[in-house]
Amino acid sequence: MKTYKVTFYKLMYTIDIPVLLMFLATFLDIVSTWLFVGLEVGTEANPILSRLISISTWFIPIYLLFTYAAFVPFLSDVLRKTFGYTIGLVGTLLGLNNFSLVLFGYAFIIDTVGFNILLALFLVFGLSTFTYFVRKGKLGRKELISICVKLALFVLLLCSVQALFAAIAWIRF
Numbered sequence: 001m002k003t004y005k006v007t008f009y010k011l012m013y014t015i016d017i018p019v020l021l022m023f024l025a026t027f028l029d030i031v032s033t034w035l036f037v038g039l040e041v042g043t044e045a046n047p048i049l050s051r052l053i054s055i056s057t058w059f060i061p062i063y064l065l066f067t068y069a070a071f072v073p074f075l076s077d078v079l080r081k082t083f084g085y086t087i088g089l090v091g092t093l094l095g096l097n098n099f100s101l102v103l104f105g106y107a108f109i110i111d112t113v114g115f116n117i118l119l120a121l122f123l124v125f126g127l128s129t130f131t132y133f134v135r136k137g138k139l140g141r142k143e144l145i146s147i148c149v150k151l152a153l154f155v156l157l158l159c160s161v162q163a164l165f166a167a168i169a170w171i172r173f
Contacts, residue, residue, distance in 0.1 A: 001016065001017050001020070003015070003016040004016075011074050012074070013073045013074055014073050014074075014080060015073060016080070016084075017084075018080060018081045018083075018084025018085050018088065019072060019073050019080060019084045021084060021085070021088040022069055022072060022083070022084040022085075022087045022088040023069060024088070024091075025087065025088040025089070025090070025091030025092040025095065026064055026065060026068065026069045026087065026091045027091075028091055028092060028095035028096075029064055029090075029091040029092075029094050029095040029098070030061045030064050030065075031095070032094075032095040032096075032097075032098030032099045032102065033049075033064070033094075033095075033098055034057060034060055035098065035099070035102050036098050036101050036102050037053055037057055037060070038057070039102060041101055041102055041105060042101045042105075042107060045107075045110045045115040046115065048063070048162065048165050048166050048169055049063050049064075049165075051169035051170075052165060052168065052169050055168075055169070059165075063165055064091075066161055067158065067161050067162055067165065068083075068087045068090075068091075068158070069087055069091075071154070071157065071158075072084055072087065075150070075154065076147065076150060077133075077137075078130070078133045078134060078137055078139075078147055079130075079147065079150060079151060079154065081129075081133050082126060082129045082130045082133055083126070083154075086122060086125055086126040086129055089122070089125060090122050093109060093118075094109070096109075097109040097110055130151070134147065
């Protein structure tokens with residue numbers, strides 16, 4: 001697949017295979033979450049999203065896109081691939097988990113391992129993927145420090161967006 005790049009001011013928005021897979025998986029997660037919430041066949045395991053859903057189901061795509069996927073195409077190559085594949089895996093597994101809940105009444109992943117252990121496994125997968133792409137890129141010391149700083153800043157951005165949604169959910173109640 002060809003890589004598409006669009007420049008906004010001095011920021012480059014890049015769409016490639018990992019980003020496309022991430023958006024498809026996020027869309028799967030959005031649709032499946034909407035289904036199980038709409039059909040009232042289960043409860044949301046994510047504590048922030050479950051409170052937001054009680055305000056409006058329109059928070060499902062907003063939350064899932066803006067807490068993870070929307071900002072990834074702005075990242076550099078190593079980080080974009082790392083987050084693209086990791087969020088793609090997360091979205092795919094959680095989407096399949098939700099469809100299992102809709103079809104069979106059993107959320108096979110969340111009911112088996114729990115939400116917090118699943119998040120820990122995704123973190124380990126993300127760190128492993130990051131390490132793989134850093135090693136594959138054969139980066140110098142300066143580049144490695146730069147990527148690690150960008151990673152820390154991006155994680156800080158994601159945490160602040162999570163905190164914003166948590167505040168919205170908290171203020172509502």
